Amino acid sequence: MNAILYFLANDPSKVELKSVLIAIGIMLVIAIVFGFLIMVVSKKFAVETDEREETVLGCLAGANCGGCGKAGCGAFAHSLVENKAEIDDCAVTDKKNKEKIAQVLGIEYSGGSTFKYVVSCNGGDNAADRNNYVGVGDCVRQNMTAGGRKQCKTACLGAGTCVTLCKSDAIKVVNGVAVIDQDLCIACGACFKNCPKSVIAKIDGSAKVYVACSTKCRGKEVMDACKMGCIGCGLCAKNCPEGAIKMVNNLPVIDYSKCVGCYACVDRCPRKVIHKL
Amino acid sequence: MNYLTIIFTAMLSANFVLVKFLGICPFLGVSKSTKSAFGMGVAVTFVMTITCLITYPIYTYILVPLGVEYLEIIVFIFVIASLVQIIEIIIKKISKPLYNAMGVYLPLITTNCAVLGVAEICIAGDIVFDLLGAVTYGLFGGLGFTLAMILMSGMREKLDTLSLPKPIEGFPVSMLLACFMAMAFNVFVGISF
Known part of the structure; x- marks a missing residue:
């Protein structure tokens, strides 16, 4: 050598x-x-990381949409492991993965309630303008100018703030009113949080019908402002065979646990305010 | 060799970001908020100081006597990568929010040219350094980097509240800012003690 x-x-x-x-x-x-x-x-300097966190993160959808109120899927997995969040706070992850997460965390998961977002306004071009608006197109900015151009105070302005915010291209403005495509919607809630008119409603995931109007006014006031607004006649409540609809502040409120999806309300509404999903 | 000159050169007249144009990536990437910019600056300062402290003796007392100076870059990168790894572990333990805020830019210190630059300048620059001088240069080079980061992030935070024309909103206006800051820092060039 x-x-x-x-x-x-x-x-x-x-x-x-x-x-x-x-x-x-x-x-x-x-x-x-x-x-x-x-x-x-x-x-x-070893950091004690809970190995369940990695597994949970793997099961989550990974959309990082922030719909759960956390910074992203990683933060949500962290608070899930620490028991500071509910599995159902996430609307994107499918049921199979949610059950897997529950198994990893060792908690009961009954299938749970999901939710959907709908636009509770069907005015659009049918809702009368109070004045002309000339300026920047965005809904939020329009709303800053005396609450927008519509006569109805709770009308969709149709300028598409939600369209730009939507992460899954599920929202389109059709005939001056925003419409959410439920097949594309991941229920992240970006539109719900940022609509200046608050016309986007969060409803139960099992819902078969929804009320597409949010005015609190009634009768003639609504007639003048919008061809499609709810006038608070209460025909839907009277005709619901299950008694699932109640009139609150001149608007029908649907109890989705009782609703069986017979669509009697949809057929009887004289203003076509209740929509099928 | 005057330490005052080294300090002044490293921080202002040959500022790594604004005069030498090294380390632009974190300068534009992490300068959105003053807090994370400051954290990044401290991390880079730390890495630069330790890099000088380690690479200078390795080069002078090991590579040169053995006649293998050509290994300098691979050895330096090796040292820097290990240091960054160590710092990453420590920061993760000490401050999780800072770790999250720095995100991908922390491992990127490894390939930050300011850090490799400081090691190269210490051994082959215009000024001939001794060990203490090299460490001083690394420390104040890092502080100069931190200074540039904080100035930039402060201005970017202010810019967020202004309404700018759409074409220059966001990133383009930061590039313009960096341009003017570089012009401002060039007034220091040529001053020595």
Whole structure:
């Protein structure tokens, strides 16, 4: 062995190999020193991470939409593990994965309630303008100018703030009113939180019908402002065979636990305010 | 060799970001809020100081006597990458919010050219350094980086409240800001003690 090293070190034609060996030696020594350092530091500063968090994060949809109110899926998984959030706060993850999360966390999950977002206004071009609006198009800015141009105070302005906010391209403005495509909607709630008129409603996930109007006025006032507004006649409440509809503040409120989806209210509404889902 | 000159050069007249144009990536990436910019600055300062402290002796006392100076870049990167790894572990333990705020830019210190730059300048720059001088240069180079980060983030926070024309809103206006700041820092060039 010594003879070989002596030969390598002294033969002029093998000088290249010697410097290669030196280079390899230096790199090896530095690598060992720093590897050891990193090992010591990572032992000393080890952060206790709950391994369930990783599993939960893997089961979540990963849309990072923020619909649960947390910063993202990672933060939501963290608060799930710490028992500070409900599984159903997430609307995007499907049922199978939610059951898996419940299994990982060791808690009961009954299938739970999901929810949907609907636009509770069907005015649009049918809702009368109080004045002309000339200016920046965005709903929020329009609303800053005396509450927008519509005569009805709770009308969809149709300028598409929700369309730009929607992360899944589920919202379109059709005939001056926003419409949510339930097949595309991931229920992140971005539109719900930011609609300046609050016409987007959060309803039960099992809902088969919804009220597409949010005016609190009644009768003639509504007639003047909008061709499609709810006048508070109460025909839907009277005709519901299950008694699931109540009139509150001149608007029908549907109890979705009683609703069986017979669509009697949809057929009897004289203003076509109650919509099928 | 005058320490005052080293300090002045490292912080202002040869500021890493605004005069030498090294380390632009975190300068534009992490300067959205003053808090994370400050955290990033402190992390980079720390890495730069320790890098100088370690790479200078390795080069002078190991690589040069053995005649393998050509290994400098690979050795330096090795040292820097290990240091960043160590700092990442420590920050994760000490301050989780800071760790989250820095996000991907923390591992990116590894390939931050300001850090490799400071190691290279210490051994092959215009000024000939001794060990203490090299560490001083690294420390104040890092502080100069922090200064640039804080100035930039302060102005970007102010800019957020203004209504700007749409085409220059956001990133483009930060580029303009960086341009004017670089012009301002060039007045220091040539001053020495």
